[in-house]
Amino acid sequence: MFHAQIPFDRIPHQFKSGLLCRSSQSEKDGLKKADADPSVKAVMICGENGKFSAGADIRGFSSPKRHGVALSPIVSLIESSEKPVVAAIEGVALGGGLEVALGCHYRVAHAKARMGLPEVTIGLLPGAEGTQRLPRLIGVPAALDMITTGKHIPATEALKLGLVDEIVEENTIEAAIRLANKVIGQPLEPRRLSLKPVPKLPNMEAFLREALVKVKRQARGCLAPELCVQAVRAATERPFAEGVRRERELFGLLLSSGQAQALQYAFFAERAVRRWAAPGGASWSSAAPQPVRKAAVIGLGTMGRGIVTSLVKANIPVVALEQDLEYLNKGRKAVMLLLEREAMKMEGGAQTLDFHNPARLQFTVDFDLLCDVDLVIEAVFENMALKKEIFHKLSKICKPGALLCTNTSALNIDEIASATNRPQQVIGTHFFSPAHVMRLLEIIYGRHTSPTAIATAMQLAKALKKVGVVVGNCFGFVGNRMMFPYVQQAVFLLEEGSRPEAVDQVLEDFGFKIGPFRMSDLAGLDVGWRSRKEQGLTGPSLAAGTPARQRHGQRYSPLPDLLCEQGRFGQKTGKGWYQYERAGGRTATPDPWLHDFLSQYRDTHGIQSRFIDQEEILERCLFSLINEGFAILAEGIASGPEHLDVIYINGYGWPKHRGGPMFYASTVGLPRVLAKLQKYSEAHPDVPGLRPNAFLKKLVAVRSPPLKEWMSYLSHQSPKL
Numbered sequence: 153m154f155h156a157q158i159p160f161d162r163i164p165h166q167f168k169s170g171l172l173c174r175s176s177q178s179e180k181d182g183l184k185k186a187d188a189d190p191s192v193k194a195v196m197i198c199g200e201n202g203k204f205s206a207g208a209d210i211r212g213f214s215s216p217k218r219h220g221v222a223l224s225p226i227v228s229l230i231e232s233s234e235k236p237v238v239a240a241i242e243g244v245a246l247g248g249g250l251e252v253a254l255g256c257h258y259r260v261a262h263a264k265a266r267m268g269l270p271e272v273t274i275g276l277l278p279g280a281e282g283t284q285r286l287p288r289l290i291g292v293p294a295a296l297d298m299i300t301t302g303k304h305i306p307a308t309e310a311l312k313l314g315l316v317d318e319i320v321e322e323n324t325i326e327a328a329i330r331l332a333n334k335v336i337g338q339p340l341e342p343r344r345l346s347l348k349p350v351p352k353l354p355n356m357e358a359f360l361r362e363a364l365v366k367v368k369r370q371a372r373g374c375l376a377p378e379l380c381v382q383a384v385r386a387a388t389e390r391p392f393a394e395g396v397r398r399e400r401e402l403f404g405l406l407l408s409s410g411q412a413q414a415l416q417y418a419f420f421a422e423r424a425v426r427r428w429a430a431p432g433g434a435s436w437s438s439a440a441p442q443p444v445r446k447a448a449v450i451g452l453g454t455m456g457r458g459i460v461t462s463l464v465k466a467n468i469p470v471v472a473l474e475q476d477l478e479y480l481n482k483g484r485k486a487v488m489l490l491l492e493r494e495a496m497k498m499e500g501g502a503q504t505l506d507f508h509n510p511a512r513l514q515f516t517v518d519f520d521l522l523c524d525v526d527l528v529i530e531a532v533f534e535n536m537a538l539k540k541e542i543f544h545k546l547s548k549i550c551k552p553g554a555l556l557c558t559n560t561s562a563l564n565i566d567e568i569a570s571a572t573n574r575p576q577q578v579i580g581t582h583f584f585s586p587a588h589v590m591r592l593l594e595i596i597y598g599r600h601t602s603p604t605a606i607a608t609a610m611q612l613a614k615a616l617k618k619v620g621v622v623v624g625n626c627f628g629f630v631g632n633r634m635m636f637p638y639v640q641q642a643v644f645l646l647e648e649g650s651r652p653e654a655v656d657q658v659l660e661d662f663g664f665k666i667g668p669f670r671m672s673d674l675a676g677l678d679v680g681w682r683s684r685k686e687q688g689l690t691g692p693s694l695a696a697g698t699p700a701r702q703r704h705g706q707r708y709s710p711l712p713d714l715l716c717e718q719g720r721f722g723q724k725t726g727k728g729w730y731q732y733e734r735a736g737g738r739t740a741t742p743d744p745w746l747h748d749f750l751s752q753y754r755d756t757h758g759i760q761s762r763f764i765d766q767e768e769i770l771e772r773c774l775f776s777l778i779n780e781g782f783a784i785l786a787e788g789i790a791s792g793p794e795h796l797d798v799i800y801i802n803g804y805g806w807p808k809h810r811g812g813p814m815f816y817a818s819t820v821g822l823p824r825v826l827a828k829l830q831k832y833s834e835a836h837p838d839v840p841g842l843r844p845n846a847f848l849k850k851l852v853a854v855r856s857p858p859l860k861e862w863m864s865y866l867s868h869q870s871p872k873l
């Protein structure tokens with residue numbers, strides 16, 4: 153028996169999963185030796201440290217020195233061996249790792265192992281013949297599903313699909329050796345996947361056509377899923393060797409598309425933001441979280457019900473509190489409905505949801521029941537006075553160590569904390585709607601927030617399977633602050649001659665899941681209206697004689713206020729920027745009433761309507777958002793551009809294959825972003841959001857360094873960090 157280990161010479165620090173090395177020379181030599189040695193009757197391939205392989209080192213793909221795909225010859229060599237080769241899969245077999253296993257004649261997996269071809273998620277396709285072998289082994293529908301989604305499947309599912317021959321609860325390597333000994337002398341031809349035909353489907357052509365349509369619709373401009381379908385199609389239409397040539401061609405296309413780079417940047421950015429840093433030098437490496445054994449949520453409206461659902465799913469006992477019995481019953485029904493749906497989705501899986509047990513989920517109107525919780529998340533109306541009243545109460549009732557979190561979307565964390573006797577334990581945990589679905593958790597520290605509180609909130613994000621991003625305190629924090637100028641531009645474009653459907657189309661074509669007007673209709677126009685009234689920008693507190701389209705000397709559009717005054721709150725009222733089939737309807741159709749309203753508005757204010765092209769729509773919306781991003785970086789509200797990008801990808805539907813707004817700016821080129829902002833700012837001098845930020849100008853002046861170097865060009869260490 154010869155035992156080959158996948159070489160692990162490029163293991164990133166603190167990472168125990170093996171990554172394939174570029175040449176894999178030692179493995180190649182070992183296999184050749186085993187084949188030539190008559191005393192070796194069979195070969196077993198396994199990984200190190202309980203992991204088969206997580207595939208190639210992703211950092212290697214962006215390296216200019218990288219040439220071609222070096223793994224295919226090894227996979228072919230394994231497959232063509234005259235002696236049976238058995239893969240012993242423990243931990244993970246992902247990407248190139250699974251492709252190696254597909255080259256083996258037999259596969260044994262540990263029951264806890266996971267397998268997948270995640271290349272699509274980093275903008276690639278399985279480039280070591282995986283798109284050709286997998287359909288031959290498990291059939292086109294299952295292979296397409298794995299290859300186009302990149303999902304990791306558990307060993308039990310792999311066994312059902314026929315991806316592995318055997319699963320074991322205990323020693324995988326011994327089981328693989330046992331199997332290898334058993335099959336010595338048996339013919340290998342039927343086990344060589346490259347020689348097998350792809351199992352036929354009665355309607356293959358129609359199936360592939362439909363798969364392509366579905367994948368394209370979901371991909372929103374991301375190329376990799378579409379090219380994955382094309383590669384699998386090649387497996388169904390061409391002999392193996394030609395299919396491999398096509399796979400290689402498509403792999404090359406993706407590698408040079410720019411999207412792969414953006415997706416790989418996003419992969420590492422998501423991991424980089426875990427290493428948070430805050431004022432006074434506190435950071436992820438020094439601060440330890442407190443355990444959260446029991447939590448409470450106050451307010452069971454849109455956000456609270458999703459937050460409760462998230463906590464229950466993470467197995468954290470919850471007390472859910474409302475202001476009165478009527479709201480409580482409404483909230484309880486909504487939470488139960490969400491949990492029942494979640495339980496249905498989890499049916500058949502290893503985990504179950506225990507939410508009928510009052511020890512796990514309790515509904516109440518009694519604040520005294522919060523006396524023993526470790527953490528409270530407040531999600532009541534966005535009103536400072538109300539929040540302060542609640543936090544004051546909490547600081548009296550909750551035990552001394554309890555963390556007090558607010559889900560405010562924009563309000564000042566320090567002011568909320570000032571109502572308590574423990575400002576060091578007050579922190580913003582900004583969930584995104586729907587809170588049980590969206591992955592982002594923006595974590596906002598105030599002036600007094602302790603490192604332990606930040607570490608605990610980050611730990612909570614992890615427990616909820618969310619991406620926590622730590623940011624500083626300012627109006628709107630990072631995500632909403634960048635969103636304000638974006639939405640503002642969208643509305644200004646309507647004033648100047650565009651229509652909601654035209655603006656949304658451009659941004660949806662760019663890859664956003666939903667354009668700004670459809671988004672406002674979904675979220676409810678009344679939310680922003682209430683906030684503007686509180687800020688004195690509209691409503692009864694607006695000083696008499698204030699010009700309709702100006703506030704504090706800056707351009708202001710009263711259009712959203714006017715819609716709200718007409719009772720047009722969006723989907724909930726059946727009318728907003730669009731019309732809907734009924735109140736609560738979801739299908740947006742352009743509304744002739746709105747078009748007339750816009751023309752009358754322009755006439756009233758003497759605005760000359762003009763045609764606005766797609767380029768201007770895109771640039772004014774995106775570049776104003778990016779410009780705000782530079783301001784946020786310069787003020788030290790976020791530690792780096794990666795934070796802004798992770799926030800936008802996970803909380804605002806920014807297309808991941810464009811890497812986030814700041815990465816996108818770097819691909820467009822900072823000089824171009826600056827020049828365009830200058831141009832638009834000259835045309836609209838009363839719009840501060842278009843005035844190029846000083847940090848952007850500075851970066852251009854120093855010849856636009858790569859994104860990872862930007863922060864080193866900030867002249868001062870920001871007071872926030």
Ligand SMILES: CCCCCCCC(=O)CC(=O)SCCNC(=O)CCNC(=O)[C@H](O)C(C)(C)COP(=O)(O)OP(=O)(O)OC[C@H]1O[C@@H](n2cnc3c(N)ncnc32)[C@H](O)[C@@H]1OP(=O)(O)O
Binds near residue numbers: 167222420
């Ligand atoms: C021969 C060369 C050319 C061949 C070309 C043929 C085509 C290919 O071969 C194609 C490929 O394989 S592409 C790579 C496919 N594999 C993947 O996408 C796996 C990505 N990783 C994961 O899913 C999780 O990290 C995983 C499930 C593995 C582990 O999750 P955890 O939650 O336990 O850990 P993480 O926090 O995600 O990761 C720990 C550290 O490792 C870094 N890392 C993970 N996967 C990496 C990878 N594939 N390449 C480079 N670095 C990787 C990760 O960034 C993190 O680093 P630190 O933040 O510094 O700790």
Ligand SMILES: NC(=O)C1=CN([C@@H]2O[C@H](COP(=O)(O)OP(=O)(O)OC[C@H]3O[C@@H](n4cnc5c(N)ncnc54)[C@H](O)[C@@H]3O)[C@@H](O)[C@H]2O)C=CC1
Binds near residue numbers: 455474
């Ligand atoms: N709706 C959204 O998309 C997002 C909202 N947020 C923020 O989350 C918070 C909640 O927003 P929504 O859930 O949309 O509001 P909502 O209006 O849907 O729900 C608020 C709930 O709080 C309850 N409440 C009010 N006073 C209370 C009290 N004294 N004690 C207990 N419960 C009380 C209300 O009865 C209501 O059910 C706000 O601060 C908002 O800015 C944050 C992210 C997104």
